[in-house]
Amino acid sequence: MHPDLPIAADVSLATLNTFRIDARARRYLRVTDARQLAAALADPELAALPRLVLGGGSNILFTGDFDGLVLHMALPGRALVGERDGRVLVRAGAGEHWHAFVEWTLAQGLGGLENLALIPGTVGAAPIQNVGAYGAETRDTLHAVTVFDTGDNSTRVLDAAACRFGYRDSVFKHAEGAGLIVLDVTFALPERWQPNLRYAELAQALDAAGIHAPTPRQVADAVIAIRRRKLPDPAEIGNAGSFFKNPVVPAEQCARLLAAFPDLVHHAQADGSEKLAAGWLIDQCGWKGRNLGPAGVYPKQALVLVNNGGAGGGDVVALARAIQADVAQRYGVALEPEPVFV
């Protein structure tokens, strides 16, 4: 094996995933320099192993041990890198902690990422599922992504269009992008900032505080307060945030459901389809606060599945399947998990 690479064997991943599932990795490399990736792939033994690129482990469910090589992305760095068309370009290494990066942009006097404050995980993972919250998504401000292509060991830059972003989706989640490892991400933040208060709960919170012309800092603080109230802190209780995507259904299906369930929570989409609130569907099926073995549904938010202590990946999967079956039976709607199952 490559003598200069600090490869570890049989490593516990329990503290490296927010569900706190006690899975083990056959080989583990903490990647602090992009050159380590090419070196690892030049090693025949390592190159032959299945690979998992790991950030903060906040969107992953380990369903068993990982019999391969974990590349734990810890590439550091954040910097102002230029200006273009009234926007300031800021870049961060894939291993930077996302929320710390958002705080850093605010400290530079830059708005644009405040609605995405307090989301766990790393900068490098933000483009993977086009992380979104409170009416904003990564794609709104993403300028470019530097990637390492494991297919030919090359490095290149993708612009936002090449990332093919969708709702909790991007090229990285499809076959064409599966071999790409994000090295750094550049965001273009507006010099003339306007608050994004499309999300009613956020607008109401600021209004209730008597803030009518908020600063980016005030929007971030409101987002942080709402998130702290509604979501479990992974440091206290294992979870991966929203466990299911909000299902998007054709308008006709939504109309049929509304006839039977007038309280159905739905949001019209630009293309005419309707996005349903997965949390509402789960709550209506009676799952909020219920446990199945050591896994359960968070009492304050039905969309969040939790590890009440000692749960294995299989326990969480069993709970997820039971919820999916109930929602499908009652509403005829398929719930799709958001975390990546490994």
Ligand SMILES: Cc1cc2nc3c(=O)[nH]c(=O)nc-3n(C[C@H](O)[C@H](O)[C@H](O)COP(=O)(O)OP(=O)(O)OC[C@H]3O[C@@H](n4cnc5c(N)ncnc54)[C@H](O)[C@@H]3O)c2cc1C
């Ligand atoms: C309490 C809580 C709240 C959350 N709230 C939100 C929310 O509001 N909105 C939202 O969108 N998500 C939310 N999430 C999910 C999660 O925080 C995000 O998906 C986050 O971007 C995952 O980052 P990570 O570094 O932990 O990625 P990981 O979980 O380590 O990895 C996730 C996926 O990205 C891939 N990946 C990671 N880094 C790289 C890289 N450098 N290059 C290529 N692939 C990579 C992994 O292989 C994996 O497929 C929440 C999670 C928790 C626990």
